Amino acid sequence: MLQTSICGITLNSPFILGSGPLSYGAKGMIRAARAGAGAVVTKTIRDTPAENPFPHMVSAGTGTMINAEKWSDFPGEQWIEKEIPEAKRAGVTVIASIGHTEAEVLHWAGKADRAGADMIELVSYSEPDMIPMVAAARKLTDKPILVKLSPNWRDPLTCAKKSIELGADGLTAMDSVGPVLRIDIRTGKPLVGGPFGHGWLTGGAIKPIVLRHIAELAAQTDKPIIGLGGVMNPEDSVEMLMAGAHAVGICTAPIMKGISYIGKLCTGLETLMKELGASQVSELTGMALPFLTGQENTKAFSFTFAASKCRTCMRCVTVCPYESRTLDAETMNMELDHGTCRYCGMCASVCPTKALTIMTS
Ligand SMILES: Cc1cc2nc3c(=O)[nH]c(=O)nc-3n(C[C@H](O)[C@H](O)[C@H](O)COP(=O)(O)O)c2cc1C
Structure with missing residues (x-):
């Protein structure tokens, strides 16, 4: 049910471990594949091993992280001679991440291909650098080339289109959001040790930004x-699939919840697909797109309230800016002042049990 394919390569699950600390080497990549990842992206391979500031990975609230971690701290040759071949021998579908300049693509793309990588993912901090990287990689490999887009660029969509013209086969969207800053109020010092305390935001907080781009x-x-x-x-x-993705990358989730969480994502997605009546991942891809038109929704909606599901948490009442909603916790009588209610939808969106919902036409 979860089997899918990307650029003609079959994946046992649509979850792809994104480039990051869990794909630090063959051992990490094999662990992720055994946990249920359909493919694994290597930590980014560059000319020189990274030296990271301290600390460089912190939790920044529920399901969100800030990191100032650079590319791989292994030398490129180690990836070519040991890490990629070892992961391949273990049956892992490996995507080699190569950054961040044309010169580095010239050094590593052909070697990564020959080492057995199934696909090449190109990543760069700078938008103008990506275009020559794609052109260089296309000359060096027939394997699928993925271009990793950054939400921090001025125009990722144009970069994607130009990359495709130059022969890119697919897109990875997206990289971390930043730079961002958090401060430890006990010391006044930044939470991560990068220059100016800058780090990059990942996890739950960035999902709406990424969905819009996808x-x-x-x-x-x-x-x-x-x-x-x-x-x-x-x-x-x-x-993510409904917004138009064909496979789903994960990096922060398995860092924060442990590698075995990839298996839970797989079983959870299977359950949801059954609920939604989808027998293949591809059936969900792009499902939301017909609704994402340039037209504003001007049709009013109505509320439904199922008292049996209500836990009287009162969140719907608390969040109403117009004091339009009341709930009598004893009688379970819910009332709405239609004269003051603006139908903003906030009350239904915070209901934890879906006792209060909106019905759109
Ligand atoms: C600690 C950390 C290190 C990362 N290192 C890399 C990297 O070396 N290369 C890269 O392309 N992306 C890197 N990323 C970005 C992730 O691949 C991914 O784009 C980003 O974390 C968003 O996904 P998420 O919200 O599921 O974490 C890193 C992310 C984290 C959290």
């Missing part, structure tokens, strides 16, 4: 998209 990309290209950014549970993965 939908834009999916509306403009038929190339496969790995939706990466903020997927923390099975519901998030369905949202």
Whole structure:
């Protein structure tokens, strides 16, 4: 049920471990594949091993992280001679992440291909650098090339289109959001040790940013998209697919919840697919796109209230800016002042049990 394919390569599950600390080497990649990842992206391979500031990974609230971690701290040759071949021998579908300049693509793309990588993912901090990287990689490999887009760029959509013209086979969307800053109020010092305390935001907080980009990309290209950014549970993965992704990247979720969480994402997605009546992942891809038009929804909605589901938490009452909603916790009588209610929808959106819902036409 979870089997899918990206650029002609079959994946046993749509979950792809994004480039990051869990794919630090063969051992990490094999562990992720055994936990249920359909493919694994290596930590980014560059000319020189990274030296990271301290600390460089912190939790920044529920399901969200800030990191100042650079690329791989292994030398490139180690990836070519040991890490990629070892993961391949263990049966892992390996995507080699190569950054961040044309010169480095010239050094590593052909070698990664010959080492056995199934696909090449190109990543760069700078938008103008990506275009020559794609052109260089296309000359060096016939394997599928994925271009990793950044939400921090001025125009990722144009970069995606140019990359496809130059021969890119698919897109990974997206990289971390930043730079961002958090401060430890006990010391006044930044939470991560990068220059200016800058770090990059990942996990739940970035999902809406990424979803918006995925939908834009999916509306403009038929190339496969790995939706990466903020997927923390099975519901998030369905949202990512519905926005137009063909596979779902994960990085922060298995860091924060442990590698075995990839298996839970797989079983959770299967359960949700059954509920939604989907027998294949591809049936969910792009489901939301017909609803994402330039038209504003001007049709009013109505509320439904199922008292049997209500736990009288009163959140619907508390969040109403207009004091339009009241609930008598004893009689379970819910009242709405239609004269003052603006039908903003906030009350139903915070209901934890879906006792209060909205019905749109
Ligand atoms: C600690 C950490 C290290 C990362 N290192 C890399 C990297 O070396 N190369 C890369 O392309 N992306 C890197 N990323 C970005 C992730 O691949 C991914 O794009 C981002 O975390 C968003 O996905 P998420 O919200 O599921 O974590 C890193 C992310 C984290 C959290």
